[in-house]
Amino acid sequence: MTSEDKERRNAMLDRVLSRGAQALDDHDTTHEDDQFDLAERAALTRVAGLSTELEDITEVEYRQVRLERVVLAGIWNTTQAEAENSIRELAALAETAGSEVLDALIQRRDKPDPGTYLGKGKAAELADIVASVGADTVIIDSELAPSQRRGLEDVIKVKVVDRVALILDIFAQHAKSREGKAQVELAQLEYLLPRLRGWGESLSRQAGGRVAGGAGIGSRGPGETKIELDRRRIRARMSKLRREINAMAPSRETKRKNRARHHVPSVAIVGYTNAGKSSLLNLLTNAEVMVQNALFATLDPTVRQAKTADGIVFTYTDTVGFVRNLPHQLVEAFRSTLEEAAGSDLLLHVVDASHPDPHGQIQAVRDVLGDVETGDIPELLVFNKSDIAEEAVITGLRAEYPDAQFVSAVSKEGIDDLIDAIENRLPVPDIDMTVLIPYERGDLVSKIYALGTVEHESHGVEGTSLQVKVPAELVDELREFQRPDLVIDE
Template structure:
């Protein structure tokens, strides 16, 4: 056996993971192992309400197969957006092939959500990514051939590339090269809706862009100046002052400072609302979980909130708060939060820290996991790691395996072994929703003070407050007023103190 044959057997150059195909063929290639649901199982349910926001989001759709070259000037008015054709590339060490394939499938779903067509995907096995071109130089040349063969115009790397790696790989493959972080930031910029959400996304984008500014030619070069003997370039080399790249950096830093001030200015209003809920002792429940796990669908199923639901990654970016009640009449709030993803860019964690604080201030966290996902354990760990990064520790957690209608009995046994006390629910069929409501009610903190009071009929506001924020155990109408036996907050207990019997 020749040495070259041994090398070929030892290192399977680039393993083809995705075959050249039309859009959304990943589902057929990988079966159930996908980041997005199959179209036949992703339909909404009657609990999702009117999806006006979804209609608005779908009002402009990209159309594949249309040329960007104009044959006639009259086409200017009618030209459509062309889908971006992409090839994915990843690197993994020995023994991590399954994890790498799952990560590449997720990257394919991210690319589709961002508005691209995934034509092909490749994985290279090597101990560490090449510091120059991410994949090795020889494999980068093979990647160039693949890009040319399938007609791609973009390569997406399944990691965060250093600026030098991106430039070096672009020089080899001769098309645009971006990384996983860029795709996630692009999705966030498309889906941000509120002023705070848009400011957070722009801040994260600028933090990512700042070290990656690139200059071309003399207009971008630093001024030289100085005397030749003193290490300068001498006459004719002194620049006019601030170069264009320095000017861009200064503008970006100024804009970032302004965005940070804006985000800080949003905080008082949010904290005031949170303080009002605490003053009225309204418990809060945060719905957290991996992206596309079905958090918004679950919120709609629990409250009929009509929150936007879409079979896409990061469909929800803005925190949504809805009111709900337990069966015994206690009021609490449910907050839908932004989803997490593996290798979530640290810029986004920092920018969305204020939104993620909603999870930290909650009395209970409902941790939603996609039960039909091929690797639910990694979803669980990823979400818990990110929550730990933003300081969410010690909050009671209810784990819910969503999309239970897509999970077989054997798979349920495996999931129960993963989290013994977990609940199974389906926003689509309604399975397990009532049991989840009961679990939330049991986990909510009980009002601190138990009290029996005869409230005069002219103080009906106190009885209403007991119904609103307390836990009514019994009530009876007497001749002089309403006899209530309830558990209430210390504040409401002080107001009821004059009427205690």
């Protein structure tokens, strides 16, 4: 997006939000591979003149699909600040999906209209805006019931997409692994199933049942309708996808058990989307994970190894970012990603300190993590982008979260303190042992260095003498080499 496009988008949002503020006041008196990744993302940018209907994707040159010119719409019964934050986030989501945001409409309303979501008057006003700017899609900042979507489409005469479908579309564009793609498709089908619709005679196939086989009079019936056939095919596809995803689970579990068996501590990096989790991972581990200033830049979990200053090996896991009102289909579908957080020894909760509502981001992430039982895992709050946040905001956050770390992945400010804080919170080896390891068992010495702490070491005729602190999982393996009376020369 060019600077001119950004200025136009920001001017549009400011205009829309000023209208919304007035409405609220009326009612409210109180690396190289990474470059290929980025190029692939850019290739998905929508361009004008190409169809988005279901067709052979090879017909669409360079995988580019039609530019959707969108108008945003939403209703609010909360505060002006929350309304502004949400509409800006919806605009960012739409742009991440590759759309061009032209205008927006927000309405102060206690509850949605059951027929058109916005109400008859606002729906007509929205239709006028859509016609005047030449939009081909409307995005609603909420989840719509099937009847509400149909009602709106009947009034405004263009495609209507809700927030859930928008997020699913972003995930479908960006998922790369086989498992990630399968999970996204499953979530999309779960969303689509109750929203199938048909028109006219395509809904029914009258010569169904036994009449097609020549059974004759008395056997005639409506047969299987088009929608019933589609639903049956969707359910069959969903069943197949669930079997495939379940078949992939043992591989993840094996990797986790392997780390647990060797007692490799793990740190799960969680946080709101675009908070800078991947940037921090790159800085902490030189992982060179793809970083992009876009929502949901990371969809598949990335695991990278690191070492403490004492030489203890542990892992970082970069997880998918969260967002307010995350579709429940995705919470379930991306449980594999969330399982990495549930099995960790420390949650590194990254927050965008420059965001207008960091408290809302924190709560949204904690709400989702509550679904995968992470309550007993220690959490370290990390406020990223502190170099561009307002000083008064940072002061307030420091007072409210005294144990949090404040860093900048760009300027590297506070990174050393963050590393110290992480290492201090990792489980430490706590069982003292004095052992004599024969030279032919160098593998054990390596394991001690990787998983424990070596306090003293000396070499003699019989082997390597070590005074160590080790985790409980390593005690049995070292017991036959234990020499408690051995004195090690320093």
